[in-house]
Amino acid sequence: MFDSKMLTSFVIKSSLCKYSNMKIGGDAAYLLAPQNVSDLSSIIKEANAQNLQILPVGGGSNILFGNVGNRVIILDAYLSEIFQVDNDTVIVSSNMKISSFIDKAMQYGLGGMEFISGIPAHIGGAIHMNAGAFEKCISDYLYWVEYVDMKGNVITIDRKDLEFGYRTTSIIGFIVRAAFKLDKKTKKQILADKEDIISKRFERHPYDYPSLGSTFKNPKGKFVGQLIEECGLKGLQIGEAQISEKHANFIINLGNATFNDVYELIKIVQETVEKQKGIELKLEIKVIN
Numbered sequence: 001m002f003d004s005k006m007l008t009s010f011v012i013k014s015s016l017c018k019y020s021n022m023k024i025g026g027d028a029a030y031l032l033a034p035q036n037v038s039d040l041s042s043i044i045k046e047a048n049a050q051n052l053q054i055l056p057v058g059g060g061s062n063i064l065f066g067n068v069g070n071r072v073i074i075l076d077a078y079l080s081e082i083f084q085v086d087n088d089t090v091i092v093s094s095n096m097k098i099s100s101f102i103d104k105a106m107q108y109g110l111g112g113m114e115f116i117s118g119i120p121a122h123i124g125g126a127i128h129m130n131a132g133a134f135e136k137c138i139s140d141y142l143y144w145v146e147y148v149d150m151k152g153n154v155i156t157i158d159r160k161d162l163e164f165g166y167r168t169t170s171i172i173g174f175i176v177r178a179a180f181k182l183d184k185k186t187k188k189q190i191l192a193d194k195e196d197i198i199s200k201r202f203e204r205h206p207y208d209y210p211s212l213g214s215t216f217k218n219p220k221g222k223f224v225g226q227l228i229e230e231c232g233l234k235g236l237q238i239g240e241a242q243i244s245e246k247h248a249n250f251i252i253n254l255g256n257a258t259f260n261d262v263y264e265l266i267k268i269v270q271e272t273v274e275k276q277k278g279i280e281l282k283l284e285i286k287v288i289n
């Protein structure tokens with residue numbers, strides 16, 4: 001068992017549904033919220049010594065919680081928030097919301113990352129997922145990353161020494177800080193670009209219900225939303241989970257959806273698209289079960 005005696009001050013007694021944008025989740029054996037990097041490092045070391053998997057949680061906008069077992073779930077929420085500017089470089093803590101990051105950088109006439117406006121994520125989660133939209137991704141602006149590795153060591157690594165792919169990164173550990181090199185832009189232009197992106201998102205995506213964004217990755221050269229729609233699955237409902245009428249790659253929580261409701265929809269979509277289109281859909285969201 002994970003010896004939480006020395007870690008009692010980090011333990012949070014709360015349901016995981018509070019930490020997922022999908023508003024689904026039950027109890028966790030270990031839900032921890034360290035307040036500094038040194039405590040975070042101790043937790044990771046302890047988890048590693050006990051052979052327990054860790055799960056960093058940022059904005060929770062891509063995590064579907066099921067039975068999390070003995071995973072050590074670590075929130076970034078109580079770490080200190082950092083935002084420092086040096087010329088065109090911004091150093092930011094992983095727990096900052098994307099919206100705050102864009103707004104703060106704008107005050108310094110720095111922009112470029114407006115394409116991720118409207119994503120309800122934190123910087124660390126967005127780096128882990130290499131969040132992207134409108135043919136750009138967050139790694140395009142990344143300069144360096146600081147993270148705690150699985151042995152508890154704090155590592156700083158340059159962007160050029162990292163690999164990023166379609167919602168993937170080579171970093172294994174808990175990201176704590178990052179530096180981005182931004183473009184010099186007027187506040188007016190940043191604001192206009194941000195508003196344009198947000199209005200496009202609201203037009204295309206179902207923001208009126210809890211969701212985790214795109215459920216599946218787009219197969220090469222195809223749009224998964226279109227494939228799901230062509231299979232006649234748009235609007236399909238299991239319990240209180242539904243394949244959104246607005247965008248078929250979003251699964252929404254109509255109220256009291258359960259993990260099983262969402263999981264069943266995922267399986268139906270994968271099986272139907274495989275059968276009708278011969279395409280195997282890969283999950284973009286992280287299903288923790």
Ligand SMILES: Cc1cc2nc3c(=O)[nH]c(=O)nc-3n(C[C@H](O)[C@H](O)[C@H](O)COP(=O)(O)OP(=O)(O)OC[C@H]3O[C@@H](n4cnc5c(N)ncnc54)[C@H](O)[C@@H]3O)c2cc1C
Binds near residue numbers: 128
């Ligand atoms: C309405 C909506 C719209 C969305 N639109 C987009 C979009 O346009 N493009 C896009 O790419 N995604 C989109 N998403 C998905 C999601 O927001 C992104 O994947 C985002 O990057 C997740 O960030 P997060 O902080 O919420 O991470 P979480 O959901 O908390 O975690 C996601 C993954 O990152 C890991 N992680 C979190 N924090 C850290 C950390 N500090 N260090 C290491 N690993 C960490 C977690 O363990 C997990 O594996 C959307 C989601 C929603 C709900």
